[in-house]
Amino acid sequence: MNMRFARAALFACLMGTASAFVLAASVEPAVAAKPSGPSVSGPVGKLLVPAQKLLEAKDYKGALDLIKQAQALPDQTDFDKYTINNFLANASIATADYTTADTAYEAMAESPALPDADKSSTFHNATLLAAQAKHYDKAIKYGTAYIALGGPPDPTIIGTLSQAYYFTNDFANAEAMSQKALDATPAGQPPNRAALEIKLGAQIKAKHEADALNTLETIVTYYDDPDDWGQIIDNSMGVHGIKNMEAVHIYRLRLVAHATGRPDDYSIPANLCLAPDVSLPAEAVSFLQAGHVGGADLAKAQAAAARDRGVLGAFEALAKKSGAELKMKLAETYFGYGRYADAEATARAALAQGGPKFDPNEANMVIGESLILEGKNADAITAFNAVSNPSPGYAKAQHLWLLFANRKYATAAATP
Numbered sequence: 483m484n485m486r487f488a489r490a491a492l493f494a495c496l497m498g499t500a501s502a503f504v505l506a507a508s509v510e511p512a513v514a515a516k517p518s519g520p521s522v523s524g525p526v527g528k529l530l531v532p533a534q535k536l537l538e539a540k541d542y543k544g545a546l547d548l549i550k551q552a553q554a555l556p557d558q559t560d561f562d563k564y565t566i567n568n569f570l571a572n573a574s575i576a577t578a579d580y581t582t583a584d585t586a587y588e589a590m591a592e593s594p595a596l597p598d599a600d601k602s603s604t605f606h607n608a609t610l611l612a613a614q615a616k617h618y619d620k621a622i623k624y625g626t627a628y629i630a631l632g633g634p635p636d637p638t639i640i641g642t643l644s645q646a647y648y649f650t651n652d653f654a655n656a657e658a659m660s661q662k663a664l665d666a667t668p669a670g671q672p673p674n675r676a677a678l679e680i681k682l683g684a685q686i687k688a689k690h691e692a693d694a695l696n697t698l699e700t701i702v703t704y705y706d707d708p709d710d711w712g713q714i715i716d717n718s719m720g721v722h723g724i725k726n727m728e729a730v731h732i733y734r735l736r737l738v739a740h741a742t743g744r745p746d747d748y749s750i751p752a753n754l755c756l757a758p759d760v761s762l763p764a765e766a767v768s769f770l771q772a773g774h775v776g777g778a779d780l781a782k783a784q785a786a787a788a789r790d791r792g793v794l795g796a797f798e799a800l801a802k803k804s805g806a807e808l809k810m811k812l813a814e815t816y817f818g819y820g821r822y823a824d825a826e827a828t829a830r831a832a833l834a835q836g837g838p839k840f841d842p843n844e845a846n847m848v849i850g851e852s853l854i855l856e857g858k859n860a861d862a863i864t865a866f867n868a869v870s871n872p873s874p875g876y877a878k879a880q881h882l883w884l885l886f887a888n889r890k891y892a893t894a895a896a897t898p
Contacts, residue, residue, distance in 0.1 A: 560595035584611035621646040656684040711741035728875025748773025765818030826852035
């Protein structure tokens with residue numbers, strides 16, 4: 483599982499909600515408390531008023547020099563300390579010094595002088611910065627305080643809380659919070675990938691295998707990741723009693739989805755294709771080449787494919803005059819050679835002819851797979867949906883190919 487947290491995104495979230503305490507330019511050393519709230523003491527105000535102007539001018543070094551001078555002043559009030567940390571936090575965020583910003587926001591969040599009006603933005607940023615610094619216990623504390631304030635759910639904070647719970651091994655809360663983040667997804671947008679990955683990780687850690695597989699399928703539906711497809715395909719090979727040809731139909735998706743894998747993930751389906759009950763040597767070559775498997779294995783498959791090409795013409799002539807079973811074998815052969823239009827047409831001919839020993843589900847699988855590779859996605863879905871009362875092996879193959887055909891990764895990729 484890959485956790486994708488971008489510093490640029492963190493910076494944007496912080497800058498969008500930073501609570502800058504703006505001092506009036508007329509502040510003098512002995513300013514009295516204002517009816518609207520407390521004020522900083524005179525010595526602190528003398529330093530922070532020009533610091534505010536430097537921040538507005540983006541002279542962050544000059545502003546930080548004055549802020550540090552204010553930090554060194556004696557006899558500070560709680561509100562002085564809060565305000566100095568507020569200035570320090572804003573300057574640190576602007577210079578991408580998130581370590582200092584984290585410390586400053588923690589002090590603000592813990593301050594007895596934290597104004598009610600600043601609680602939302604302070605807890606928000608304190609949560610993000612604590613998680614960025616891997617202070618997950620603090621992220622949970624401030625994120626929970628933020629949510630307790632009420633208001634519309636913030637997917638950023640909910641997602642950060644799910645991450646914090648995950649890394650503190652509280653997998654039940656991690657899953658619950660990640661689901662809340664997903665539930666807060668605006669209409670028309672894909673579910674947040676980080677939240678999905680936290681949910682997946684929590685389910686794996688809690689050994690909820692079926693739930694984890696469902697979450698992984700949601701991820702590939704929206705994000706079409708080759709690593710995730712590889713995991714799903716590998717997991718699918720545990721079907722009890724699966725037959726060789728049924729396994730080949732599942733393995734074909736590895737090539738079409740560009741799923742990542744080890745050499746064995748390609749040599750195993752290649753050996754299936756060379757088995758006497760399958761006999762698709764050209765397809766075996768395709769698997770080995772895709773997995774960069776050479777040597778004796780590739781030489782053996784290439785020799786078998788050469789022999790197969792030598793008799794292909796005679797086999798075509800025989801199959802076209804024969805029953806549905808032989809036509810179906812020809813359709814599988816065409817598919818292995820990459821002749822997808824021919825594979826589709828021949829499988830349809832076999833399906834129309836039928837017969838007592840003919841399996842229409844195999845024909846519909848080949849038709850659907852061929853249509854996918856012909857770029858006819860909607861027609862492929864129709865073909866896959868025509869698979870009826872399948873064996874466990876074909877049921878799994880049907881499910882995976884429909885998952886692939888119905889994926890929404892283009893929508894997800896277009897979303898900022």
